[in-house]
Amino acid sequence: xxxxxxxxxxxxxxxxxxxxxxxxxxxxxxxxxxxxxxxxxxxxxxxxxxxxxxxxxxxxxxxxxxxxxxxxxxxxxxxxxxxxxxxxxxxxxxxxxxxxxxxxxxxxxxxx
Amino acid sequence: xxxxxxxxxxxxxxxxxxxxxxxxxxxxxxxxxxxxxxxxxxxxxxxxxxxxxxxxxxxxxxxxxxxxxxxxxxxxxxxxxxxxxxxxxxxxxxxxxxxxxxxxxxxxxxxxx
Numbered sequence: 166x167x168x169x170x171x172x173x174x175x176x177x178x179x180x181x182x183x184x185x186x187x188x189x190x191x192x193x194x195x196x197x198x199x200x201x202x203x204x205x206x207x208x209x210x211x212x213x214x215x216x217x218x219x220x221x222x223x224x225x226x227x228x229x230x231x232x233x234x235x236x237x238x239x240x241x242x243x244x245x246x247x248x249x250x251x252x253x254x255x256x257x258x259x260x261x262x263x264x265x266x267x268x269x270x271x272x273x274x275x276x277x
Numbered sequence: 278x279x280x281x282x283x284x285x286x287x288x289x290x291x292x293x294x295x296x297x298x299x300x301x302x303x304x305x306x307x308x309x310x311x312x313x314x315x316x317x318x319x320x321x322x323x324x325x326x327x328x329x330x331x332x333x334x335x336x337x338x339x340x341x342x343x344x345x346x347x348x349x350x351x352x353x354x355x356x357x358x359x360x361x362x363x364x365x366x367x368x369x370x371x372x373x374x375x376x377x378x379x380x381x382x383x384x385x386x387x388x389x390x
Contacts, residue, residue: 198377198379205383205384206383206384207367207369207382207384208367208381210378210379210380213377253319253320264325264335265320265322265379266322266336267319267320267321268319269317269318269319270318270319
């Protein structure tokens, strides 16, 4: 998972499989955001989950948040080759709202 | 369509030279951010701004200055570029009210030789 380990993680799966990526964070946060970054592009926000939510869905995406263990997960069902990207989780950091702290990311490769 | 546009897309600079990276947003967001991304790592915050005329230091501000002359524009300035500043730089804008709507630019790839 991200953050507990600072290096980029890598996953390689076959198209159609489901996948779950995890991240843990060290500081208090009220929001966890998940981003996807495709090669040569900037990160794109996928899903935002707040501390009063345990689960959030958006299409084939599902995010969970466990504030007691300071961890979050992003699941993708029925992966497509176009889901190949680096996935980041990010939290708001410190008292200055809006500052995002990013984990190292998970490189997901979906093989067609 | 609302967007964040960065220029230039690619830049080669010499050590000791001055580099200015520009960012323009049409989202009407108060908050803007500059991040750098190094291979295999996440994004690290350099400077940010809460509105025109304001700049704040992020997590790694040393060697960088920022300027926010207007709501739409936010620049990152390297007064004396060094090879360690070779990286990909991303600008982003965010909604200060909800902290939920962040848009990133496509990045500027900077090589300092």
